[in-house]
Amino acid sequence: MDVRYCKNCKQMFHYQGSPLCPECEKEMEKKFVDVKNYIKENPSAKMGDVAEENDVPMQQIKRWIREERLSFSKDSGVRLSCEKCGAAITTGRFCQNCKNDMAHQFSGIYQPAKAEQAALKSGDSKSKMRFLGKE
Numbered sequence: 195m196d197v198r199y200c201k202n203c204k205q206m207f208h209y210q211g212s213p214l215c216p217e218c219e220k221e222m223e224k225k226f227v228d229v230k231n232y233i234k235e236n237p238s239a240k241m242g243d244v245a246e247e248n249d250v251p252m253q254q255i256k257r258w259i260r261e262e263r264l265s266f267s268k269d270s271g272v273r274l275s276c277e278k279c280g281a282a283i284t285t286g287r288f289c290q291n292c293k294n295d296m297a298h299q300f301s302g303i304y305q306p307a308k309a310e311q312a313a314l315k316s317g318d319s320k321s322k323m324r325f326l327g328k329e
Contacts, residue, residue, distance in 0.1 A: 237267040262286045
């Protein structure tokens, strides 16, 4: 069992992947919904205005943007930089070009050996399931 202190309220809690205790996590999700609604109602709002009006740190808003949970309109002027090339983006960590490049690179990483592919296609006995004591 992993016990940690909440980043927000400093209370001990059973850690389950979030640095916040369940109560603070619920509160943060309520704030997220408020921020999202505020952005919908005020599409040209700046990040500082959103943070101030909703009592949420700008760092948290940036985290939600990087997680692709929030996206600002092009009118707002809110831009982050792609972590790979530095291009201006409105949500996420990477621009669409870098995402496409990485997907292309990752797709070429795993290529089964040609002999393995041929055995799987031909139904070769080496590729069949085996049981102990049986051939």
